[in-house]
Amino acid sequence: xxxxxxxxxGGGLITHKDKLCTVNQGVIESLAEVCKNSNKNLVIVHGxxxxxxxxxxxxxxxxxxxxxxxxxxxxxxxxxxxxxxxQIVVTALQAKGLDVKSFPPHKWAKGTGPNFSGNLPIHxxxxxVYGDVxxxxxxxxxxxxxxxxxxxxxxxxxxxxxxxxxxxxxxxxLRVPPSKAGPDDLIEVWHPEMEFEGEHAVDIDVTxxxxxxxxxGAMIASKGVDVILVNGEIPQRVSxxxxxxxxxxxxxxxxxx
Ligand code: IPE
Numbered sequence: 001x002x003x004x005x006x007x008x009x010g011g012g013l014i015t016h017k018d019k020l021c022t023v024n025q026g027v028i029e030s031l032a033e034v035c036k037n038s039n040k041n042l043v044i045v046h047g048x049x050x051x052x053x054x055x056x057x058x059x060x061x062x063x064x065x066x067x068x069x070x071x072x073x074x075x076x077x078x079x080x081x082x083x084x085x086x087q088i089v090v091t092a093l094q095a096k097g098l099d100v101k102s103f104p105p106h107k108w109a110k111g112t113g114p115n116f117s118g119n120l121p122i123h124x125x126x127x128x129v130y131g132d133v134x135x136x137x138x139x140x141x142x143x144x145x146x147x148x149x150x151x152x153x154x155x156x157x158x159x160x161x162x163x164x165x166x167x168x169x170x171x172x173x174l175r176v177p178p179s180k181a182g183p184d185d186l187i188e189v190w191h192p193e194m195e196f197e198g199e200h201a202v203d204i205d206v207t208x209x210x211x212x213x214x215x216x217g218a219m220i221a222s223k224g225v226d227v228i229l230v231n232g233e234i235p236q237r238v239s240x241x242x243x244x245x246x247x248x249x250x251x252x253x254x255x256x257x
Pocket of ligand 1: 147
């Protein structure tokens with residue numbers, strides 16, 4: 001049995017981000033196949049995409065309780081939508097014969113951002129968690145991003161070999177927004193002092209887009225864990241990243257190395 005690898009399946013990768021509650025079933029199945037073929041202990045953190053951001057944005061759930069807006073139903077709806085997406089992910093992994101257990105964060109985590117509270121649940125087989133609407137001490141509720149779960153799992157579990165962010169549509173962090181990028185614009189090694197012009201769909205995204213992944217990736221790297229962003233639409237790259245082989249993507253390192 002290999003060591004532990006913590007991997008994010010980005011919401012923009014596993015769903016169609018602009019169509020409410022629609023999954024990218026082909027991608028989910030190919031990612032599940034990659035997991036089946038690995039002998040690592042896997043922790044999978046999945047994002048929300050169109051199962052989370054749209055309604056959360058409309059009802060301002062990331063801001064917490066706001067007087068004058070009826071938000072309770074939306075909190076429930078988004079939690080249910082995320083349970084539905086999570087079930088699709090879990091079913092795809094189980095269909096490959098994997099022993100999977102999922103831990104919905106609204107049941108065990110409280111607070112948002114990197115310092116949320118709650119003991120990180122872990123399963124002997126494949127552990128699955130996801131970005132969710134969680135209770136919050138101050139705001140009543142809020143959005144806990146999968147990127148913050150990545151940070152905590154990658155840095156607090158023992159024996160983590162690397163953290164991988166599998167993302168949709170791009171090969172990693174690009175120097176310019178994807179719409180303007182050419183083949184030479186992939187940043188192969190990124191460190192926090194380097195600037196990039198990330199495209200963040202603030203109109204639909206209630207968490208941090210590529211910028212949050214880069215920031216959390218840097219925090220993970222600062223604890224000595226390897227971090228790589230790869231194009232999750234190309235299964236071989238995800239597989240190579242999990243096994244620690246050289247792969248096209250963006251490695252996040254500390255300082256100018
Ligand atoms: C967001 O989680 C959770 C909700 C909006 C409910 P993430 O921040 O991990 O989601 P993606 O990967 O950007 O979709």
